[in-house]
Amino acid sequence: MKKVRKAVIPAAGFGTRFLPVTKAIPKEMLPIIDKPVIHYVVEEAINSGIEDIIFITGRGKVDIENYFDHSYELEDQLRKTGKQELLKEIEKISNLANIIYIRQKEPLGLGHAVLRAKDVVGDEPFALLLPDVLGDEKVLYTKKIIEAYQEKGKSIIGTKETTRENISKYGALSYEEGGDIFKLNNVIEKPAPDEAPSNRYIFGRYIFTPAIFACLEKTKPAQNGEIMLTDAILDLIKSEGVYGKMLEGTDFDTGDKLGYLQAMAWYGLRHNDLGEELSKYLKEINS
Ligand code: UTP
Numbered sequence: 001m002k003k004v005r006k007a008v009i010p011a012a013g014f015g016t017r018f019l020p021v022t023k024a025i026p027k028e029m030l031p032i033i034d035k036p037v038i039h040y041v042v043e044e045a046i047n048s049g050i051e052d053i054i055f056i057t058g059r060g061k062v063d064i065e066n067y068f069d070h071s072y073e074l075e076d077q078l079r080k081t082g083k084q085e086l087l088k089e090i091e092k093i094s095n096l097a098n099i100i101y102i103r104q105k106e107p108l109g110l111g112h113a114v115l116r117a118k119d120v121v122g123d124e125p126f127a128l129l130l131p132d133v134l135g136d137e138k139v140l141y142t143k144k145i146i147e148a149y150q151e152k153g154k155s156i157i158g159t160k161e162t163t164r165e166n167i168s169k170y171g172a173l174s175y176e177e178g179g180d181i182f183k184l185n186n187v188i189e190k191p192a193p194d195e196a197p198s199n200r201y202i203f204g205r206y207i208f209t210p211a212i213f214a215c216l217e218k219t220k221p222a223q224n225g226e227i228m229l230t231d232a233i234l235d236l237i238k239s240e241g242v243y244g245k246m247l248e249g250t251d252f253d254t255g256d257k258l259g260y261l262q263a264m265a266w267y268g269l270r271h272n273d274l275g276e277e278l279s280k281y282l283k284e285i286n287s
Helices: 037-045 061-066 072-080 084-096 110-115 142-153 211-218 229-239 258-268 276-287
Strands: 006-010 052-057 098-103 125-130 133-135 155-161 171-175 181-189 200-208 244-247 252-253
Touching: 006 037, 006 110, 037 052, 037 061, 037 125, 037 133, 037 142, 037 258, 052 061, 072 084, 110 211, 110 229, 125 142, 133 200, 142 155, 142 181, 142 244, 155 229, 181 229, 200 229, 211 229, 229 244, 252 258, 258 276
Parallel strands: 006 052, 006 125, 052 098, 155 244
Antiparallel strands: 125 200, 133 252, 155 200, 171 181, 171 200, 181 244
């Protein structure tokens, strides 16, 4: 079985839920304390054993490239002023991973974005991480689904459970009962609560065999003109088989305003230097 060495991170969407700031700043670059959201996601991938990161970017996303590149003037300045600790931290960012950038010329959907990575991924399994989805740094969701892939040798969909009222925000799963790795039968994108096959949904972490690319190539645009990843997953379920893996732990949708604020509070309260003061302040303004 081939090792999962590559991760695709699609970041070419417009981020309309976060306008107007996303007019000028990619939502992936919004900070949680002092690191952009995307930094946490790249760290999750690296700490899960990923070696190559393939970013799918679009117009207006050069900030992402600049962030993971060297910043010679800044590094020189820090060196000259003896700020060794900061210098080390800044240099570490540009050496985090082997990063490859691919442009999605038009945002024609998540499925279309993933298909851009076909030639660079080649004939290997790969991880897909949606950068809006942020977890607890210690949980390493990607590592857990890589382990599930090693057990089953099939594509794995990271899965979480929500309430019936909330299921219509997600891709809901129909599955065969089993342990915490279970066979999938169907995926229904954003179903009405009474039409959802279960409360389990697609969380933004996946492992795909390269067979997903052939499915994506066959996928016709949906009514909104987008190539939907869920349509290709359904095809893959029928042709090769796909498993779900239950994941547990905190997570945030940082592409959503409330989710972003929650992530900021959660990370802030756990921060070594800031946590105590922030906690005091939050109590104060809430009393
Ligand atoms: P979202 O559905 O969150 O879309 O995409 P979005 O444009 O980023 O944000 P909203 O909903 O308008 O606020 C899920 C992931 O797929 C990427 C996005 O960048 C995000 O990481 N994506 C989506 C692409 O890379 N290309 C696309 O054409 C669509």
